[in-house]
Amino acid sequence: MVFFLSYKYVILSFVKLLQKNGHKEFSELCLHICLCFIKKFEKKKPFLVMRESFYKTKPFCEIKNIRISGTNYKLPVEIKPEKQKSIFFRWLLMNNTNLSSAVILSSNLSKEIAYASNNSSKIIKLCDNFHKLSETNKMYLDYRF
Numbered sequence: 001m002v003f004f005l006s007y008k009y010v011i012l013s014f015v016k017l018l019q020k021n022g023h024k025e026f027s028e029l030c031l032h033i034c035l036c037f038i039k040k041f042e043k044k045k046p047f048l049v050m051r052e053s054f055y056k057t058k059p060f061c062e063i064k065n066i067r068i069s070g071t072n073y074k075l076p077v078e079i080k081p082e083k084q085k086s087i088f089f090r091w092l093l094m095n096n097t098n099l100s101s102a103v104i105l106s107s108n109l110s111k112e113i114a115y116a117s118n119n120s121s122k123i124i125k126l127c128d129n130f131h132k133l134s135e136t137n138k139m140y141l142d143y144r145f
Contacts, residue, residue: 056116
């Protein structure tokens, strides 16, 4: 099953993740400014840029720790599409710790999304490290529960 990003889902997810202490207006304003920055600098539709960056940076597997007879093993496990989306949005916001100003936050978010669509982002490095770690622990797939 192929799971597509819908426009409504992106907006609701971003507003929900940006929302801090119940300030929904602030998070909607940040999202609006972010989409305007993307439209201005990329000269494309902002939703298409966001979708492209999502498909380039979504993680396919994660590591779970399993304890078997006193030994801890790191087991690679496939990620469901819903969790892939939440991890992508969390990684976008992870690098933006300054939530005081809507313009600063929006510009940082738009830069990160644009860089991710051009394969030169911190998120892509995170995703690559994620996949390398799961590749090195591939030998423990026999311990699947």
